[in-house]
Amino acid sequence: MNVRSEVVTQFKQVAQEQGKRLAPLTDDLELLNSGLDSLCLAILVNRLEDALGVDPFTASEDALFPVTFGDFVSFYEHAAA
Amino acid sequence: MQQPSPSSLSHALNTAGNLADRFVSGAEAKIALSNFVKGSALDGRGHELCGRSVLIATIDQLMAVAALIELDGVARRIVLYPPDLSLEHLPFVARSAAVDAIVSDRATIGIETPGVTSFIHCHERIVPRVSDRNVPHQTEWILLTSGTTGTPKLVAHTLTSLAGAIEKNNLAPATLVWSTFYDIRRYGGLQIFLRAMLTGASLVLSSAQEPVGEFLARAGALGVTHISGTPSHWRRALMSASAHLMAPEYVRLSGEIADQALLDQLQAFYPQASVSHAFASTEAGVAFDVKDTMSGVPSAMIQHTPGVEMKIEDGTLRIRSDRTASCYLNHECRPLKDKDGFVDTGDVLELRGDRYHFIGRRDGVINVGGLKVHPEEIEEVINRHPHVRMSLVRTRKNPLMGALVVADVVLRTAPISIDNCTIHRDILSLCRESLSAHKVPVSINFVSALAVAETGKLIRRHA
Numbered sequence: 343m344n345v346r347s348e349v350v351t352q353f354k355q356v357a358q359e360q361g362k363r364l365a366p367l368t369d370d371l372e373l374l375n376s377g378l379d380s381l382c383l384a385i386l387v388n389r390l391e392d393a394l395g396v397d398p399f400t401a402s403e404d405a406l407f408p409v410t411f412g413d414f415v416s417f418y419e420h421a422a423a
Numbered sequence: 424m425q426q427p428s429p430s431s432l433s434h435a436l437n438t439a440g441n442l443a444d445r446f447v448s449g450a451e452a453k454i455a456l457s458n459f460v461k462g463s464a465l466d467g468r469g470h471e472l473c474g475r476s477v478l479i480a481t482i483d484q485l486m487a488v489a490a491l492i493e494l495d496g497v498a499r500r501i502v503l504y505p506p507d508l509s510l511e512h513l514p515f516v517a518r519s520a521a522v523d524a525i526v527s528d529r530a531t532i533g534i535e536t537p538g539v540t541s542f543i544h545c546h547e548r549i550v551p552r553v554s555d556r557n558v559p560h561q562t563e564w565i566l567l568t569s570g571t572t573g574t575p576k577l578v579a580h581t582l583t584s585l586a587g588a589i590e591k592n593n594l595a596p597a598t599l600v601w602s603t604f605y606d607i608r609r610y611g612g613l614q615i616f617l618r619a620m621l622t623g624a625s626l627v628l629s630s631a632q633e634p635v636g637e638f639l640a641r642a643g644a645l646g647v648t649h650i651s652g653t654p655s656h657w658r659r660a661l662m663s664a665s666a667h668l669m670a671p672e673y674v675r676l677s678g679e680i681a682d683q684a685l686l687d688q689l690q691a692f693y694p695q696a697s698v699s700h701a702f703a704s705t706e707a708g709v710a711f712d713v714k715d716t717m718s719g720v721p722s723a724m725i726q727h728t729p730g731v732e733m734k735i736e737d738g739t740l741r742i743r744s745d746r747t748a749s750c751y752l753n754h755e756c757r758p759l760k761d762k763d764g765f766v767d768t769g770d771v772l773e774l775r776g777d778r779y780h781f782i783g784r785r786d787g788v789i790n791v792g793g794l795k796v797h798p799e800e801i802e803e804v805i806n807r808h809p810h811v812r813m814s815l816v817r818t819r820k821n822p823l824m825g826a827l828v829v830a831d832v833v834l835r836t837a838p839i840s841i842d843n844c845t846i847h848r849d850i851l852s853l854c855r856e857s858l859s860a861h862k863v864p865v866s867i868n869f870v871s872a873l874a875v876a877e878t879g880k881l882i883r884r885h886a
Binding site: 373374375388399400406407408409410 | 661
């Protein structure tokens with residue numbers, strides 16, 4: 343499964359459900375400027391756990407939190423590898 | 424050691440001194456404390472509120488600060504209306520607290536409130552005080568917390584009970600600057616406000632409207648040294664590129680379970696800081712502060728914390744101290760304390776090795792990013808849907824917010840013309856219309872049955 347495309351799909355899905363306007367998902371976009379608020383990001387993380395079977399936020403205790411969209415995708419790619 | 428009780432906030436501020444150099448900063452303005460203590464943000468009309476029951480319902484936190492400093496010791500009672508609570512509850516709150524005056528920075532409240540005879544506008548234009556204050560009242564402070572049905576509970580404190588955990592003998596250097604991600608009209612934020620005011624520090628307020636990156640940059644620019652928030656606030660901060668713009672000496676977590684991963688990450692990110700996690704609730708007050716950067720609470724701390732008696736009874740943490748609230752003002756609430764004066768926090772603790780760990784709530788209350796959610800309130804909304812027979816709202820663990828809300832729904836036999844997708848969508852719309860965003864279930868599962876206990880109540884599991 344392509345992790346990046348799943349992440350993009352879920353970003354769009356959550357934004358649509360929550361009525362948020364999503365910024366273009368470039369790798370240097372800061373997550374906190376993506377248009378998703380903290381509740382939306384939390385929902386996204388649960389949805390990705392269902393879709394990809396991983397939750398890197400819980401699994402990787404020593405990793406730093408992702409700041410940009412690119413960090414976020416890599417975070418999931420490493421966890422799903 | 425027992426600390427001397429502050430007679431009023433204004434008096435305590437004067438005692439701590441250095442008022443011209445100390446400040447409170449909001450997203451829009453930074454005001455020296457001397458202005459608040461000597462001036463009036465109420466057009467010099469504060470004395471009209473002497474002995475009255477005053478509800479403070481401002482939009483701007485800075486205005487709430489101004490009103491608190493001006494009215495503590497003057498009003499008989501002050502009621503702090505949180506910014507996120509819908510004004511539809513205002514008549515109930517006003518009635519329950521016998522409110523006869525409202526202070527607000529809104530032009531009007533726009534809601535009928537019987538019994539309220541004065542409305543005083545609060546604004547940033549500070550004018551000289553009309554008269555010297557002489558502290559005629561030991562003001563009662565009323566904080567609002569969420570109740571089972573969506574109606575708030577009114578919790579009664581005094582400045583003495585609220586400030587019970589604050590060491591006032593050791594005045595802070597003028598360079599000490601507190602900040603908090605909380606709003607000061609909630610217990611967690613109010614603690615930080617009082618800590619700054621009573622110990623000689625300054626304060627940087629957050630704002631719900633301000634992006635977190637801008638708040639962190641402002642906190643850094645104003646030299647914040649001590650800062651508190653929930654684990655969810657901190658996870659969000661660590662996801663901001665601006666988190667490195669501040670270099671706090673002290674990082675405090677409260678309001679939710681602090682897990683080891685987050686404690687480690689915060690310590691690694693702010694290596695110079697002491698990282699601690701504290702337990703407090705609006706009803707039970709501040710209980711303890713765990714400073715060893717380990718999750719859970721040492722059992723020795725439960726057994727011996729000066730000034731606070733704690734015990735585990737029927738699995739939940741019970742607290743007795745002079746920091747607890749005195750009572751609920753609501754007539755319908757059960758007593759706040761048991762016959763021995765202990766407050767049941769409802770938090771279930773489990774002993775693992777020599778530390779207690781929080782594992783959830785006995786009453787099924789879900790903690791979403793530090794905000795209490797009563798499942799019954801959401802179930803009541805879902806059950807309004809004509810095709811719903813019953814529902815159970817429960818928690819789903821979440822690494823960013825601690826927990827999110829999900830619902831299991833049993834449908835009545837629906838007419839064939841209506842499919843489950845339509846019902847799903849309609850239930851969500853109903854929830855979005857009636858509930859705050861964090862209470863809307865993030866998923867709805869249709870199930871064939873729900874477990875019901877012999878008492879006829881739904882079986883709720885911890886966490």
